Amino acid sequence: MTLDVDAVKAFVTIADLKSFTRAAEALGSTQGAISVKLKRLENQIGQRLLERTPRLVRLSAQGAEFLAPARELLAAHDRAIAGLSAARRRFALGIANHVGGAELPTLLTRLHAHDPALTIEVRLEDSRDLLAGFDRGDIDAAIIRREDDRRDGEVLATDHYGWFATPDFLHRPGEPLRLAASSPSCGVLNIATRALAAAGIPWTEAFLGCASFAVADAVAAGLATSVFSRRLAPAGTIEVSKRFGLPALPPSEMVLLSALSDARSRATLKTLISAFREHHRRPANAASSVPAAAVLGS
Known part of the structure; x- marks a missing residue:
């Protein structure tokens, strides 16, 4: 048989x-x-x-x-x-810090199962850095947060953001809101601070980390508050926008950028898209222990 x-x-x-x-x-x-x-x-x-x-x-x-x-x-x-393949194929994939979370192992596992001869190079950086790398041709594909008015790319899912802190974090009305961030020039930070300015809420930079996980640790330690994707907020934190009268934040589209056109690469991208969307159909868990990636640093 x-x-x-x-x-x-x-x-x-x-x-x-x-x-x-x-x-x-x-x-x-x-x-x-x-x-x-x-x-x-x-x-x-x-x-x-x-x-x-x-x-x-x-x-x-x-x-x-x-x-x-x-x-x-x-x-x-x-x-x-x-x-049968004389040489392994290279696939350079960029995933924005605030986008990649619990789905990253799923994506890599699915890509390897699809093509075991594929050498996958993953870059975890801010959306703007990945966008620049993609435009230079350094990256084959990138999953990023939609930036500004740029409309190219395939929409994979919509992410929703909130203000998160520990339950015992204190913020008194009139005092500057203590923020933690990993990059002073990130797009999410700019959106958040503009929303605070429009609401007349002063803020101060209480923690500046070199990586998103450091920001998550600072927030989990009660040093500050920060903006996270609701699906990737650090364990032990709660959403505090209503508690402290903080402004609502707009949702953000997660998009896939790629210029690959050959049949084999298109099949790889289909696998990537399917795995990402399948994972995002699952209910979000704001108390996940996944390393935070949707912080003020992307």
Whole structure:
């Protein structure tokens, strides 16, 4: 018996994502096409691999037994394909500090599974630095916060920001608000300070760190408040805009920039986009212990 590798890949992807729709998106296919591949595989091995209802997709008993061997088959296939390549491909990916968080391991895992011969170079910097690097051609693709009036790029998701501090952080009306930031020239900081100025709220720089995680540590230690993406606020902090009468902050689009046009690179970008969007469908957790990346420093 010779198994269809594409059909096995469809089965494993559906099992991992527990959704025909998401699996189709991840594979750059349609729900109907992967359903046909799964049915062909089930007919070939004479076993029902997945139980499907209008609200649930789960492994059958036979599917649970077949999943590990199916992964081994795909891994062996990928190794064989990779061995045919004389040189590894390089893919330089820039991710803005305030964008990359819990999804970063997912993105890297999905990219490696898609193309094991891919050498992934990741740059974690401010959006403006990555934008400059992309325009110079130093980066193949960049996921950044939408800057100013620039409208190119594919929108991946919308991020929402808030003011975060520890529950015991004190700010008295009339006193300058103590802020922590990692870059005095960052776009998010400019938006936040303009909002404070419009609201007539004075502020002072209480902490300036060289990296976003240092800012998160300063806020978690109760030294200051700062602006974070609501999905990436440091553990132990709470949203304090209502408590201290701080102004609301506008949402921000996260976009993917890329000038890659060859078929292999487009397939890589599809995998990247699918993994990012799939992760952002999950409920946000403002108390996450993920290293903060959406701070005043991007």
